[in-house]
Amino acid sequence: MSDKGQDVDLTRAKQNTGVWLVKVPKYLSQQWGKASGRGEVGKLKIANQGKTTVSFSLNEELTVVESSGETASSVRAPREHPFSMQSVGGQTLAVFTESSLDQITIEGMVVQRAECRPAVQESYVKLKKLQIEESTKPLRLSQRLEKAVTTNYKPVSNHTYNVEYEKKKKEEGKRARSDKEKVLEMLFSAFEKHQYYNIKNLVEITKQPVIYLKEILREIGVYNSRGPHKSTWELKPEYHHYQEGEEDEGTME
Amino acid sequence: MTSLGNSSSTGTEYIVRVPKNTSKRYNIMAFNAGDKVNCSTWTQARMERDMSNRRMYGEEETPEAGAGSEFGKKQREEARRKKYGIITKEFKVEDQPWLLKVNGKAGRRFKGLKKGGVTENASYYIFTQCADGAFEAFPVHGWYNFTPQAKHRTLTAEEAEEEWGRRNKVVNHFSIMLQRRLREQEHGEEEEEVAGEKGGKKKKKKGGKGGDLRIHDLEDDLEMSSDESDSSGGEDGEGKSKSKKDISSKAKAKKKKKRKGSDQEGLEDSDDGDFEGLEVDYMSDESSSEEEEPEKAKPNKGDDVPKGIDEASESEEESEEENKNEEEGKEEEEEEEGKKTPVQTEKKKKKEKESSGESDSSEDSDIEGETASALFMKKRTPPKRGGRGSAGSSRTGSRPGTPSIDNAATSNTLRAAASKLEQGKRQAATSSSDTPAAKRLKMEPSSQSPSGKSTPQPASGKSTPSSSDVQLTEDAVRRYLIRKPMTTKDLLKKFQTKRTGLSSEQTVNVLAQILKKLNPERKNINDKMHFYLTE
Numbered sequence: 001m002s003d004k005g006q007d008v009d010l011t012r013a014k015q016n017t018g019v020w021l022v023k024v025p026k027y028l029s030q031q032w033g034k035a036s037g038r039g040e041v042g043k044l045k046i047a048n049q050g051k052t053t054v055s056f057s058l059n060e061e062l063t064v065v066e067s068s069g070e071t072a073s074s075v076r077a078p079r080e081h082p083f084s085m086q087s088v089g090g091q092t093l094a095v096f097t098e099s100s101l102d103q104i105t106i107e108g109m110v111v112q113r114a115e116c117r118p119a120v121q122e123s124y125v126k127l128k129k130l131q132i133e134e135s136t137k138p139l140r141l142s143q144r145l146e147k148a149v150t151t152n153y154k155p156v157s158n159h160t161y162n163v164e165y166e167k168k169k170k171e172e173g174k175r176a177r178s179d180k181e182k183v184l185e186m187l188f189s190a191f192e193k194h195q196y197y198n199i200k201n202l203v204e205i206t207k208q209p210v211i212y213l214k215e216i217l218r219e220i221g222v223y224n225s226r227g228p229h230k231s232t233w234e235l236k237p238e239y240h241h242y243q244e245g246e247e248d249e250g251t252m253e
Numbered sequence: 254m255t256s257l258g259n260s261s262s263t264g265t266e267y268i269v270r271v272p273k274n275t276s277k278r279y280n281i282m283a284f285n286a287g288d289k290v291n292c293s294t295w296t297q298a299r300m301e302r303d304m305s306n307r308r309m310y311g312e313e314e315t316p317e318a319g320a321g322s323e324f325g326k327k328q329r330e331e332a333r334r335k336k337y338g339i340i341t342k343e344f345k346v347e348d349q350p351w352l353l354k355v356n357g358k359a360g361r362r363f364k365g366l367k368k369g370g371v372t373e374n375a376s377y378y379i380f381t382q383c384a385d386g387a388f389e390a391f392p393v394h395g396w397y398n399f400t401p402q403a404k405h406r407t408l409t410a411e412e413a414e415e416e417w418g419r420r421n422k423v424v425n426h427f428s429i430m431l432q433r434r435l436r437e438q439e440h441g442e443e444e445e446e447v448a449g450e451k452g453g454k455k456k457k458k459k460g461g462k463g464g465d466l467r468i469h470d471l472e473d474d475l476e477m478s479s480d481e482s483d484s485s486g487g488e489d490g491e492g493k494s495k496s497k498k499d500i501s502s503k504a505k506a507k508k509k510k511k512r513k514g515s516d517q518e519g520l521e522d523s524d525d526g527d528f529e530g531l532e533v534d535y536m537s538d539e540s541s542s543e544e545e546e547p548e549k550a551k552p553n554k555g556d557d558v559p560k561g562i563d564e565a566s567e568s569e570e571e572s573e574e575e576n577k578n579e580e581e582g583k584e585e586e587e588e589e590e591g592k593k594t595p596v597q598t599e600k601k602k603k604k605e606k607e608s609s610g611e612s613d614s615s616e617d618s619d620i621e622g623e624t625a626s627a628l629f630m631k632k633r634t635p636p637k638r639g640g641r642g643s644a645g646s647s648r649t650g651s652r653p654g655t656p657s658i659d660n661a662a663t664s665n666t667l668r669a670a671a672s673k674l675e676q677g678k679r680q681a682a683t684s685s686s687d688t689p690a691a692k693r694l695k696m697e698p699s700s701q702s703p704s705g706k707s708t709p710q711p712a713s714g715k716s717t718p719s720s721s722d723v724q725l726t727e728d729a730v731r732r733y734l735i736r737k738p739m740t741t742k743d744l745l746k747k748f749q750t751k752r753t754g755l756s757s758e759q760t761v762n763v764l765a766q767i768l769k770k771l772n773p774e775r776k777n778i779n780d781k782m783h784f785y786l787t788e
Contacts (some may be wrong), residue, residue, distance in 0.1 A: 006299065006300055006301065007297070007298070007299055008298035008299065008300050010292070010295055010296075010297070010298060013293055013295060014293050015293075016293050017377050017381075018380070019380060019381045020380035020381075021281070021377060021379060021380075021393075022377065022378045022379075022390070023375050023376075023377055024375065024376050024377070024378050024390075025375060025376075026374060026375060026376065029376040031394065032271045032390070032425075033271075034757070035271055035273075037269045038270060039270045039272050039273050039288055040268055040269070040270050040271050041270065041271050041390075042268075042269050043266050043267065043268055043269060044267045044268070044269050044380075045265070045266050045267075046262030046264050046265055046266075046267070047262055047263050048263055048264055049263040049264075053264075053339075056269065057483065060488045074746045090284070090285070090286050090288065091282070091284065091285060091286055092284040092286055092288070092290050092291075093281055093282070093283050093284075094281075094283075094284070094292050095279060095280070095281060095379055096279075096280055096282050096300075097277040097278060097279050097280065098277065098278050098280065099276055099278075100276045100277075102684075104300050105277075106282075106292060106298075107381070108381070109292060110281075110379075131313065138547055158291050159653045159784040166254070168258075190324075193324075194324045196548070198324065198325070201325055234377065244333040
């Protein structure tokens with residue numbers, strides 16, 4: 001469990017570090033994911049004549065679009081992406097990071113918002129077309145088969161699972177009645193762990209025949225036919241001390 | 254590799270890098286501009302996940318071992334869920350809100366809720382400029398909208414609803430919270446308003462009610478009403494009694510407003526609805542503060558402002574309610590009867606024209622209601638004055654008489670009631686100041702005119718002692734017949750079995766005998782045989 005109540009590192013906040021928040025199209029972020037080396041993806045051009053224009057150009061090697069199926073290389077991502085600058089107006093945006101060690105740091109304030117838009121070129125249009133084609137493909141497809149499939153299930157004289165089961169049963173044999181005292185011991189220790197038991201579970205735990213077990217249970221326990229714990233057995237009240245967390249062995253016959 | 258931007262003629266170029274292995278996840282912390290948050294002013298901040306929703310997705314708390322547990326319960330539960338296809342949403346820590354505390358305990362608190370759908374269709378990147386002039390772009394992992402959390406006290410939902418209902422009346426909204434705080438302080442500020450303060454609050458309310466009732470100021474009204482709401486708001490568990498008190502306080506406030514003649518908007522629908530539930534509440538025992546209310550009701554009598562029927566019926570109900578509370582038990586029931594009959598009669602009057610036959614029945618029940626009310630007096634007549642105005646002005650005219658006969662014996666009231674009947678019959682559109690005596694005088698000569706025959710009957714032959722409207726006596730019958738012509742049906746109605754103590758058969762027999770003795774005149778009015786006597 002990590003301690004989530006962290007003191008926030010405010011050093012950068014006090015410095016009033018400014019950052020840009022840029023909205024980037026999905027395909028572009030995918031291309032950026034393919035960047036190698038130091039992660040250089042392209043160049044950002046900021047021109048200052050009259051109006052400030054910002055534009056991003058993607059590196060050549062990253063324009064290769066990976067697409068499923070045909071025409072892998074015919075479609076390429078556009079290279080030029082002008083940025084559309086927006087104001088931060090109605091919101092005060094801050095950036096905080098969460099490290100893997102659960103250390104929270106304020107990285108700075110957003111001073112500029114921008115949207116990265118692809119320059120509308122043929123390459124972009126083609127790319128979009130491809131994307132649309134892909135997205136309209138249904139996830140599941142029905143195919144018609146020539147022949148019926150016969151390889152899945154073959155008739156078997158006796159399933160392996162069954163064979164094993166029968167073997168196990170033979171080994172175990174019928175359940176034998178052990179001494180009553182031993183059975184009681186087992187029961188008491190079981191009831192130490194849980195308060196309510198189903199008869200089937202008890203049979204499995206004690207490995208006693210049902211009738212014999214029921215006789216014993218009738219002596220020391222009581223059957224809940226109704227209530228939240230339906231059809232379960234529990235010890236008689238005089239036999240258990242659940243509050244104290246200990247179990248009295250009770251009087252053994 | 255350091256690469257500075259090459260400066261071309263007008264712009265510069267920067268290299269953009271997207272670092273690959275960052276251990277840090279970038280998130281956006283968004284504040285509303287109006288909250289005026291400036292991160293650089295923060296001296297200290299703490300942030301943690303708000304885990305309060307964990308319960309929602311957690312399973313019920315059944316002990317897994319030891320007492321109360323079942324063997325194999327977990328597996329069975331799991332199997333059951335799978336069988337039914339129940340899928341519970343996981344509790345994802347990532348999606349939980351953030352709690353941000355700035356500047357320690359006394360500083361501001363914010364809650365940051367995760368905004369969904371940010372990373373679905375487009376990616377956000379944070380561009381930061383590095384020392385070498387290049388830009389580094391980091392993808393934004395999540396967006397959290399942070400809102401400041403109120404540290405001042407707010408009203409709960411119930412309190413807010415009450416105040417909303419009162420918004421047109423309360424002028425000074427600032428006092429609402431003030432009153433509430435004062436109230437809390439007086440009660441020693443126990444843990445919650447609801448718990449353990451019911452007794453104290455009740456007493457306080459009683460005292461408050463008593464005290465406030467004596468003040469007639471508009472503002473004090475508001476205080477009182479706001480007090481009521483606050484204190485009653487605190488008693489969330491009170492339920493019925495609380496709503497009743499609210500209603501009574503509202504009713505009181507409303508009545509006071511009416512008295513002052515301040516212009517009110519039309520009664521709100523919710524208020525009308527409130528009164529409907531009142532009849533159920535009549536049986537609940539009420540605080541002693543309600544005793545004060547009849548005092549208030551009395552000054553109400555002097556009000557001569559003509560009111561619409563709805564207003565009148567409502568004010569009737571108000572006064573009813575108040576009276577009810579002080580006279581519990583039998584009186585309540587009787588009043589209820591009395592109350593209901595006038596209401597019924599009002600309705601009847603509204604529907605029926607003022608013609609003799611039908612109006613007789615309404616008048617009769619009206620009179621019965623009157624008699625009942627006359628017994629407990631004091632409250633109803635003034636509102637009724639206004640109420641009847643439209644239906645039968647003559648009846649309203651006669652009302653003022655009844656208060657004056659307040660303490661008189663029931664026979665007197667019967668007389669008054671009977672005289673009212675006459676007036677109604679004649680449809681005299683008189684004003685309100687006539688006395689019954691005057692009316693009677695007027696009626697008597699007119700009653701004599703139709704027939705010159707007078708059949709004075711000796712006072713002997715009375716079967717039962719007089720001056721009791723309960724007994725079916727010759728004298729009583731004669732009185733009725735002198736006043737106005739009546740059918741046998743009407744006469745029977747007069748002597749209801751409940752009142753006379755006789756069975757219906759007996760009543761019929763006795764009445765027949767009396768009629769034979771009296772031998773009244775017969776007249777056909779509206780195809781019905783009416784008896785009358787002249788004296």
